Amino acid sequence: MSKGLLIVLSGPSGVGKGTVCTALRSRVPELVYSVSATTRSPRLGEVNGVNYFFKSREQFMDMIDNDQLLEYAEYVGNYYGTPRDFVEETLATGKDIILEIEVQGALKVKEKFPDGIFVFLMPPSLDELKDRIQGRGTESQATIDHRMSVAVDEINLLQHYDYAVVNDEINLACKRIESIIIAEHCKVRK
Numbered sequence: 001m002s003k004g005l006l007i008v009l010s011g012p013s014g015v016g017k018g019t020v021c022t023a024l025r026s027r028v029p030e031l032v033y034s035v036s037a038t039t040r041s042p043r044l045g046e047v048n049g050v051n052y053f054f055k056s057r058e059q060f061m062d063m064i065d066n067d068q069l070l071e072y073a074e075y076v077g078n079y080y081g082t083p084r085d086f087v088e089e090t091l092a093t094g095k096d097i098i099l100e101i102e103v104q105g106a107l108k109v110k111e112k113f114p115d116g117i118f119v120f121l122m123p124p125s126l127d128e129l130k131d132r133i134q135g136r137g138t139e140s141q142a143t144i145d146h147r148m149s150v151a152v153d154e155i156n157l158l159q160h161y162d163y164a165v166v167n168d169e170i171n172l173a174c175k176r177i178e179s180i181i182i183a184e185h186c187k188v189r190k
């Protein structure tokens with residue numbers, strides 16, 4: 001059996017990664033989603049084990065020490081990381097898996113999985129990005145400002161990715177990523 005594809009979806013906070021990923025998963029139900037661990041507090045409506053595995057700092061440090069994370073990063077005051085076993089077991093069964101993670105973590109995954117597919121979701125403009133993150137209403141103004149300043153550095157790392165997809169419209173962005181996955185399955189690997 002061939003291994004599944006490891007797909008990494010990154011992009012600045014508020015660009016729409018979560019929204020596009022949810023739409024993609026309903027169009028491609030066989031695509032497995034990697035649930036991350038985080039020290040961030042849950043937002044209203046977020047469910048442990050569905051949106052994230054919510055951890056204390058101590059629990060997260062234990063996961064690092066026990067080599068349970070494929071990658072992790074500190075982002076705007078919290079830790080985020082990808083549970084290793086779930087990714088490796090999913091790929092071994094031949095299924096595709098998608099990781100929705102920020103850029104530092106994506107670059108670490110690239111070192112370990114150079115054959116992964118790295119997709120960067122781009123905002124139509126920085127003004128639109130700010131409107132989206134503000135419109136979501138989940139972050140304080142200080143956190144929004146911090147995330148926006150990090151966003152510029154993140155966009156500057158676009159050259160490390162295989163694909164850039166503009167999220168101008170959710171269904172269009174979703175179709176573009178679905179097309180990338182189909183094309184990658186047809187690729188002749190040398």
Ligand SMILES: Nc1ncnc2c1ncn2[C@@H]1O[C@H](COP(=O)(O)OP(=O)(O)OP(=O)(O)O)[C@@H](O)[C@H]1O
Nearest residue numbers: 012013014015016017018019132136167168169170
């Ligand atoms: N194409 C789009 N057009 C307009 N609004 C959008 C679009 N995509 C997403 N949004 C909205 O932008 C906001 C941010 O989207 P979302 O939470 O999916 O971003 P994210 O990249 O996952 O953010 P974070 O990295 O902070 O988790 C949401 O309110 C969402 O409804």
Ligand SMILES: Nc1nc2c(ncn2[C@@H]2O[C@H](COP(=O)(O)O)[C@@H](O)[C@H]2O)c(=O)[nH]1
Nearest residue numbers: 036037072073075080081082100101102105
């Ligand atoms: N390096 C990692 N980044 C991750 C992971 N899971 C999520 N994220 C990214 O963190 C930021 C902030 O997320 P939020 O839910 O607090 O808005 C965002 O870019 C996520 O994609 C992970 O496992 N590793």
